[in-house]
Amino acid sequence: MLPDYSRADLRAARRSGAGADTRVFVSTAGSDSNPCTVSSPCRTFAQAYTAVATNGEIDVLTPGGYGGLTISKAISIQGHGYAGISVASGGTGITINAPSTDSVNLNGLLIDGGGVGQNGIVFNSGKSLTIENTVVRKTIYYGLGFLPTAASTLAVSDSYFTDVPNFAFFIFPQGGSSTVTASIDRTGVFGSGNGLYANGGASTGVVNVAVTDSVAANNATGFVVASFYNTAVVNFAMTHCQAVGNATGIEAAGGATATLWLAQSTVTRKLAWVRSGHERSHK
C-alpha cells in the first residue's frame, strides 16, 4: 500500500540503474552493510555513492563525519550544514571526474584537512559543479581546485575556504580551448596563501570569473587573475567585494589576456600589484 510517489520514485530508479535508489541516506548510527535507506542508513559517503542512482541524492541524517569519495556521475550531496569530511594525510576530500553531461551539487558540507589532508574538493571534469553552504579548511594544497579539462561551469555561494597554505580557491582549466565560467557569491577566503585565484595559463580558451559580495582577508594574496604566456583569456570581475589584511590585496598578473574588473569594492593594505596584466576600474 505504498503511496503513488514512492512507486514513481522506484520506477525512476529502475530506469537509472539496477537496484539504485534516487535518494540514499547516511547516518552516524548507520552501517555500511546496510542498504542506505532512511530506516537502514549506511555509514560513509563512499558506500552511499555505490547505492545511489545517477542524478540521485545522498542525504545526511545526523551530524558527524562521513569520509571522502570520488564522484564519477551526476549527484547531489545534501549535508545540511552538519556533514563532515576529515581529509586523510595526502588525500582529497571529494574528487570529481564526471562526464561532460553530468552536474554535481554539494550543499552543506564541512571538509577539514586537519593540516595534513592535501585537497578539499578537486574537480577534473563534468558539466558543472555547484557548491553552497560549505566550509573547506586546513588542507595543504587546494581548498577547492577547479581544474576542468573541457567546458565546465562552477557556481559557489555562502561558503568559506580558509587556512590553506597554497590555494584556497583555484580556478585553473587544464588543457583544451573551451570556455569555463565561474560565479562566486557571498563567499570568504581567509588566512591562506592564494585566496581566490583564476589562472588561464594551462588552456587556450576563455575563463570568465565573477565574484560578488565576497571577502578575501588575511591571505598572502587576496584576489588574483593571471594568464602567463598569454594563453587563455581570463576575465575576473569583482563587484561589491572586500580585500583586507592581505599582503597583496588584488593582483592581475601575467599577460595581456588577464583582466581584473573592479566595481564597488574595498581594498585595504597594499592596493594592487599589477605585473603585466590589466586592471580596470569601473568609475
Next chain:
Amino acid sequence: MHVDVHSQKEVTRMSKIAFPPCLFATALLIVLHADPAAAQTRVFVSTAGSDSNPCTVASPCRTFAHAYTTVAANGEIDVLTPGGYGGLTITHGISIQGHGFAGISVASGGTGITINATSSDAINLNGLLLDGGDVGNFGILFNSGKSLTVENCVARNMSIIGLAFCSTATTAQTLAVSNSYFSDNGQDGINIETDDVGAITASVDRTGLYGNGRDGLIVYGNSTGAATVAVTDSVASGNVTYGFIVQANPGNSGSNLSLTSSLAEGNATGVEAHGGSNAALWLAQSTVTGSSAHGFVADAGGVINSYGDNYIDTSNGTNTGSLTSVGKQ
C-alpha cells in the same frame, strides 16, 4: 565566419511563445476523506512516520500529500527528519516548513508542488530541496492563489522549469523568493508569466540561477496582465540563452524587470528586454560579464533603462540596441 547568434535566438523565441508552461497544470487533487472538524493547525511528517498515522508530532505521517489531507486551511506542515516526502497539490493557504532538509524527488513528467489556490490564499514554502533527477518537469508550479513566498529552497534538475509562477487568474498575485537557488533545469530557473488579466508582482532576493538550459529568470507578459518584478543581490550564471530577460507580447499591459546589485555572468546573453513598447528592464548597480554572445539586448521594442551605475565590461560579446539613461533619485 560570422555566425549571427541573435537571429538564431529570434527563431527560438518565436517557437517558445507558443508553449506556456501552465498548460501542464495538473488536475485538482480531489480530497476524499478530509474532515474539517478534525483538521489540525500544525501537522508533522517524518521518515519514521506512516501515512496511517494522524500526523501529530508523536505520530507523524510519512508524505506531504497525506499530511495535506489532515491540515487545516492556513495551517502548517512541519518536517521532523531529513528525507524525501514526495510532491503534493495545494488548493488552500498553507505553510510547509522543511528546515532545509526536506526533499521532494519529482517523478518523470511530474511536478513537485502544484498550487491551484484561491485569490485569498497565501502559500509559504521554506527549506525544501526539490530535485527532478533530470526527469521531473517542474519543481514548483503556481497557477493561482493570492501569494507565494519561497525561502531557503532549492529546485534543480527539472526537465523544464524550477519555479514556474504562471498566474492563470484574473486577480492580482504576488511572489517573493529569497535565499534560494534554481539550477541545472532543462529550460528556466524561474519563469514568471502572466496568462490572464491578473497582474503579478514579484521580488527575488539573494537567489542563484545557475546552469539552466534556457533562461536564468524570465518575466513574460504572455497575456494582458501586467508583470512587475524586482531582483536584488542575485546571480544568473552559465545559463544557455539569457541570464535575465523580460519579454512582453503585444497587448500586454506592461512587463517590468528591475535588477539591482545583481550579476549576469557567463550566459549567452546577459540581460534582455524584448517585445513591443511594453517590456522594460531597469538596471542599477549590476554587473554583466562574460556573456558569450551579447552583454545586453534591447530589441523588438524592448527598452533597457540604466541608472548609469552598472558594470558591463568588454568581456561580453557585442550588444544589441542601446541603454536608455534614467536619472537616480
